[in-house]
Amino acid sequence: xxxxxxxxxxxxxxxxxxxxxxxxxxxxxxxxxxxxxxxxxxxxxxxxxxxxxxxxxxxxxxxxxxxxxxxxxxxxxxxxxxxxxxxxxxxxxxxxxxxxxxxxxxxxxxxxxxxxxxxxxxxxxxxxxxxxxxxxxxxxxxxxxxxxxxxxxxxxxxxxxxxxxxxxxxxxxxxxxxxxxxxxxxxxxxxxxxxxxxxxxxxxxxxxxx
Amino acid sequence: xxxxxxxxxxxxxxxxxxxxxxxxxxxxxxxxxxxxxxxxxxxxxxxxxxxxxxxxxxxxxxxxxxxxxxxxxxxxxxxxxxxxxxxxxxxxxxxxxxxxxxxxxxxxxxxxxxxxxxxxxxxxxxxxxxxxxxxxxxxxxxxxxxxxxxxxxxxxxxxxxxxxxxxxxxxxxxxx
Numbered sequence: 001x002x003x004x005x006x007x008x009x010x011x012x013x014x015x016x017x018x019x020x021x022x023x024x025x026x027x028x029x030x031x032x033x034x035x036x037x038x039x040x041x042x043x044x045x046x047x048x049x050x051x052x053x054x055x056x057x058x059x060x061x062x063x064x065x066x067x068x069x070x071x072x073x074x075x076x077x078x079x080x081x082x083x084x085x086x087x088x089x090x091x092x093x094x095x096x097x098x099x100x101x102x103x104x105x106x107x108x109x110x111x112x113x114x115x116x117x118x119x120x121x122x123x124x125x126x127x128x129x130x131x132x133x134x135x136x137x138x139x140x141x142x143x144x145x146x147x148x149x150x151x152x153x154x155x156x157x158x159x160x161x162x163x164x165x166x167x168x169x170x171x172x173x174x175x176x177x178x179x180x181x182x183x184x185x186x187x188x189x190x191x192x193x194x195x196x197x198x199x200x201x202x203x204x205x206x207x208x209x210x
Numbered sequence: 211x212x213x214x215x216x217x218x219x220x221x222x223x224x225x226x227x228x229x230x231x232x233x234x235x236x237x238x239x240x241x242x243x244x245x246x247x248x249x250x251x252x253x254x255x256x257x258x259x260x261x262x263x264x265x266x267x268x269x270x271x272x273x274x275x276x277x278x279x280x281x282x283x284x285x286x287x288x289x290x291x292x293x294x295x296x297x298x299x300x301x302x303x304x305x306x307x308x309x310x311x312x313x314x315x316x317x318x319x320x321x322x323x324x325x326x327x328x329x330x331x332x333x334x335x336x337x338x339x340x341x342x343x344x345x346x347x348x349x350x351x352x353x354x355x356x357x358x359x360x361x362x363x364x365x366x367x368x369x370x371x372x373x374x375x376x377x378x379x380x381x382x383x384x385x386x
Contacts, residue, residue, distance in 0.1 A: 009370070011324055015343040018321055023228055023249075025221055031250060032257045039254075102255040102276045103263065105356025106337070109279040190285075197282060200334040201357050204364045 047092070054085035073145040076138035084131050095119050107201050114194040121187045124179040132172045139168050219260055224253070227273035230344065231256075234277040237328050237336055238284070252280045267353060270346070274354045278337050327376040335369035342366055 058081040065074045095116065102109065147161035224231075235248040255276050263272055328336045334355070341351045348362045355362070 009342075011320075012343055012345060014317060014320055015324065016345065017317070018229075018233070019318075020229060023224065023232075025224060028224075028250075028253065029217065029220070032254050035250065035254050036257065102279050103259050103267070103272050104279065105275060106279050106282065106334075106354060107356030109275075109356075110283070113283055194283070197333060200332055201355060201361075203358070203361050204368070206364045207368070 051085050051088050051092075054081045054088070057081045058085070071142070071145045071149065073138070073142040076141055077135065080134045080138050083134065087130050091123065107198070110194055110198050110201070114191065114198060117187055117191045117194060121183050121191065124183050124187070127179045128172075128176055132176060136168065136172055140165060143168075216257070216261055220257055223256060223260060223269075223273070226269065230270070230273050231277050233340060233344070234274070234281050236325055237340055238281045238333070240329065248281050248284050251284055252277050255280045268350070271350050271353045274341060274344075274346070278354065282333050282337070323377070327373055330376050331369060331372055335365065335372060338362070338366050338369045339373055342370075 058078045061078045061081060062075060064070070065078075068074075104112070143161050143165050147157050150157045153160075231249060231252050232245075235245045235252065239245040239248055256273075259276060267275065328339055331339065337355065338351065341354060346354070348359045348366075351362045351366070352359045357365075
């Protein structure tokens with residue numbers, strides 16, 4: 001009998017008679033526990049990095065303003081930093097704190113994974129609205145006020161102001177580009193993959209004549 | 211759930227369903243490293259989810275749900291794995307008694323070719339075929355995948371034909 005010509009149903013016995021595989025449970029359990037701890041640590045440090053830095057920067061910014069006797073426009077950045085931290089906290093609470101349950105049926109799991117990826121894409125694509133633009137406006141206000149106070153310097157002041165603002169804009173453009181790059185390189189392929197998997201689970205019509 | 215109770219539950223679960231996890235991992239990966247990575251990822255999800263298992267789905271349906279949903283969304287993270295993953299020994303027992311050496315080798319080859327053909331199927335078709343080969347009913351397959359029983363029937367027929375076609379491409383297999 002040539003197995004190449006067999007119906008897949010004929011392989012059930014062979015399939016089920018596969019060599020029984022055993023796993024050494026103790027090292028495996030240690031590894032699973034280690035991964036669990038590592039996962040918790042990663043999540044903690046990600047939150048510290050993304051949210052904690054904005055939360056720490058806000059009082060630090062005010063402290064710097066007081067120390068350097070900065071004009072009032074300097075302080076506008078502090079509430080923006082707080083806004084960014086709160087925005088990320090609320091977003092995480094609403095979306096990422098609801099991990100998809102691995103024991104859900106596959107279709108539902110794929111749908112929730114797709115929703116997570118699409119949300120992440122939206123968040124990164126809109127980073128200019130909720131983070132970069134408010135920051136740019138407050139920095140522009142501070143630079144404008146500083147330039148006005150130093151207006152006696154004439155064109156030199158204008159040039160220094162323009163160059164500083166250009167540098168800030170350049171830095172923010174790089175951040176924006178990095179976010180878009182992450183979307184293109186990481187999230188879009190993931191979204192496509194999940195969509196393809198979901199489409200493959202959609203209802204199919206039986207073939208003609210069956 | 212106390213850690214000891216969770217460990218005991220996990221050990222019992224692994225003894226009953228470990229083979230399904232390994233089959234799923236083998237069907238979706240090519241290299242031993244990737245297979246190990248997928249197995250660990252599935253078992254990590256089991257470890258996290260097992261305390262919440264409330265018996266609404268049958269144990270085997272639950273096991274396949276976790277294994278498949280993890281394997282299908284798994285992605286290789288080479289740099290992290292190489293840097294941090296430790297080796298967990300996987301031991302293969304001898305096959306069922308009654309087969310001599312050449313028969314055992316022939317069976318191993320047939321199984322490997324079957325896996326090779328399954329790997330070439332679209333991922334969800336591979337899942338359907340595996341669940342079918344593991345003798346799950348259409349209803350159980352529908353519960354695992356979250357689709358209707360009718361849809362299981364239609365897709366399974368198509369997947370089986372595709373699998374047969376793939377196997378015919380390599381029909382110079384050893385005879386049983």
